[in-house]
Ligand code: ATP
C-alpha cells in the first residue's frame with residue numbers, strides 16, 4: 001500500500017477537555033506521523049465551507065456552530081494507507097457504534113461532538129489538506 005496523507009481535525013469538544021495529546025498518541029501508536037499541525041479557531045464561513053457537502057442535512061447549522069465553539073487542531077497525518085488507517089483509529093461517526101479503543105469510543109461526547117474529523121477519500125484528503133495548509137507547512 002502507498003504512503004498517503006490525510007487531513008485530521010481534533011474538534012472543539014476534544015480541545016476543550018484537553019485531549020489533544022492523548023488523541024495524538026493514538027495516531028502515532030497506529031503508525032501515523034503528524035507532518036503538519038496547528039491550533040486555530042474556525043470562522044462560521046470556514047466551517048460552513050469545509051462541511052459544504054452536508055449543507056442539506058438537518059444537522060448542518062448545529063454542526064457548523066459546534067465546529068466554531070472553540071479552537072480546533074488541524075493536522076496532516078502521513079503513513080501507509082493513512083486515509084483508511086486514520087478512519088479505523090477514529091471509529092464510527094456515532095460513538096455508540098464505534099469499536100472499543102477507537103478515539104470516538106473513548107472520547108466522543110455524541111454523534112455530533114465526536115472529537116475528530118478525518119478525510120474519507122484520496123480526492124477529499126487532497127482538497128481538505130489544501131484548505132488548511134500550504135505545501136511549505138508540511139514537513140515529513
Ligand atoms: P467526519 O467527516 O467529521 O470525519 P464522518 O465522516 O464519520 O465524520 P459524516 O457523515 O461525514 O461523518 O458527518 C460529518 C460530521 O457531521 C460528523 O463527524 C458529525 O460531527 C456530524 N454528524 C454526522 N451525522 C450526524 C447526525 N446524525 N447528527 C448530528 N451530527 C451528525
Ligand code: MG
Nearest residue numbers: 117118119120
Ligand atoms: Mg465525513
